[in-house]
Each structure stands twice: as structure tokens, then as C-alpha cells.
């Protein structure tokens with residue numbers, strides 16, 4: 001039977017995590033799609049609109065938001081009427097690790113309906129590769145089982161007001177289509193994080209994420225259906241069910257950790273309340289994403305994306 005986590009601490013750590021705050025900024029479907037597009041070389045309004053099928057008004061809003069966040073920088077290419085190219089800024093470029101982990105996850109588990117490249121080639125070593133996460137301190141390959149987590153509530157981030165939710169409240173059906181792939185949205189990532197931190201029961205997840213029963217029940221059922229959670233009877237108490245991560249949701253941890261690290265270092269400039277340690281070397285875990293072939297860290301301009309799907 002799983003150990004009971006400190007539920008109030010877990011709740012406060014999740015609420016003050018750079019993950020949760022970062023997902024408020026960048027966790028919606030269109031924003032994710034725009035960032036992926038920018039890394040694949042999409043620069044212009046019309047090109048985004050054609051490639052992503054995004055409504056013009058929504059596209060204009062998202063480009064403005066990403067510009068205000070300092071992730072995209074507009075450069076005029078035509079005076080009348082004024083037209084702009086949108087380039088990734090240095091801060092935007094720092095999202096590359098997270099984008100690579102997203103691509104790796106989608107390739108393995110996703111529906112491939114996003115405009116993703118078929119193949120990534122590392123120019124430095126000349127090989128097609130699958131990106132993978134390793135430890136910056138010791139360079140060992142790291143999966144979720146190689147990490148332990150300690151929690152330290154970050155009061156500075158508690159004070160940050162929750163950003164306004166974009167758009168209307170989502171129905172579960174729409175929710176299922178947002179974010180990372182077709183199946184993963186902001187709440188799914190937070191639920192995966194709660195389970196990762198040891199919350200395996202309905203009431204525990206409800207407590208730490210502050211989600212009401214009926215909404216949570218729908219969300220958990222949807223995640224079970226789409227292979228992101230296992231729901232098993234608790235052998236110690238037949239009335240309770242235990243929720244566990246699946247291989248697909250375990251694999252989301254790379255994405256979650258890289259994104260949380262980005263938000264911490266390059267946006268909030270605050271340590272995350274959820275602190276991973278690499279068991280192998282005992283150091284605080286700082287992720288790096290490396291080429292699965294030559295094991296060198298990856299830079300956007302050293303990678304060629306071949307064959308765009310979708």
C-alpha cells in the first residue's frame with residue numbers, strides 16, 4: 001500500500017510550483033502549437049493560420065501574449081500594411097529542451113495530430129536521434145524512477161496572482177483536446193504530478209489540486225480511458241480505488257521536469273517548490289536534453305527537423 005504523503009504540504013507545493021504557474025501561461029493547446037511551430041521555422045501570421053487551422057482572432061491574441069511574455073519577437077518585413085515575422089527570442093529558445101521532450105513523447109505515445117517532424121537529425125554527429133533527458137551534474141540518462149522529490153513551499157510564488165484563464169471554462173471534451181497532444185492538458189499534467197508525488201487516491205488528488213468531485217471524476221475517467229492512468233481496486237479496502245501512472249504518463253515526467261525547470265530559471269527566477277534529486281549522483285537534478293545517439297546536449301540550430309506531419 002502506498003505511503004500517505006503530507007497532503008497539505010503537497011497541495012501548497014503544487015500551488016506554488018513553477019510547473020503550475022508556468023502552465024497557466026503556456027499550457028493551452030494553441031500556445032503549445034505556436035511554440036512548436038516557431039521551432040519548426042514558422043514565422044508569419046498567414047503561415048501559422050494555414051498550418052495550424054487556428055482562428056485569426058485567437059492567433060492574434062496568442063502571438064501578442066507570447067510577445068508580451070518575451071518568447072517571440074516581432075520584426076517588421078512590410079511597412080504598408082504593417083506585417084511582422086515572429087522570431088523566437090533567447091528566452092523562447094530556452095524552451096527547446098521542453099519542446100524536444102514534447103516531441104519525444106508525442107512520437108511514442110501521442111496521436112501525431114500535431115504538426116510534428118517525422119525525424120530529427122543532429123548535424124553535429126550526423127545521426128537521426130530521439131532526444132532524451134539526462135542529469136547535468138553526472139550526464140547519466142535519467143527517467144522518473146531515478147529521481148526523488150522533496151517539497152518546499154515557495155511563498156514568493158504563492159503571492160503571484162493566478163493569471164486569468166484564457167477563454168471560457170472548458171468542457172471535459174474540449175479539455176481532452178488541449179495542450180501537449182490530443183490527450184494531455186494542463187490539468188492532466190497536474191494530476192500526473194500529484195500521482196508522481198504519491199497521491200494515489202481520489203480524495204488525496206482532490207485535496208492537493210482543489211478539484212471538486214464531479215469534475216475530478218470525469219477527468220480521472222478520461223485519463224484512464226486514454227491510457228494516462230491505471231485505476232485498480234485497493235487490495236486493502238475494496239471500496240477504494242488506487243490510481244497509478246502508466247508507461248505513457250510516466251514518460252510525461254521528462255516534459256514536466258524540463259518545463260518546470262524552464263519556468264523556474266527563465267521566467268519566474270524562483271526555485272520550484274518541487275525539487276528533484278538524482279538518486280544516482282545525489283545532486284539536485286537539473287535536466288539536460290541530449291542526442292540519443294552521441295549524448296551531447298542539443299541546440300536548436302544544430303538540429304534539422306525532417307518531414308512535417310499534419
Ligand SMILES: [Zn+2]
Pocket residue numbers: 135136137138139140278280281282283
Ligand atoms: Zn546525476
Ligand SMILES: [Zn+2]
Pocket residue numbers: 122124125126127129291292293294295296
Ligand atoms: Zn548527436
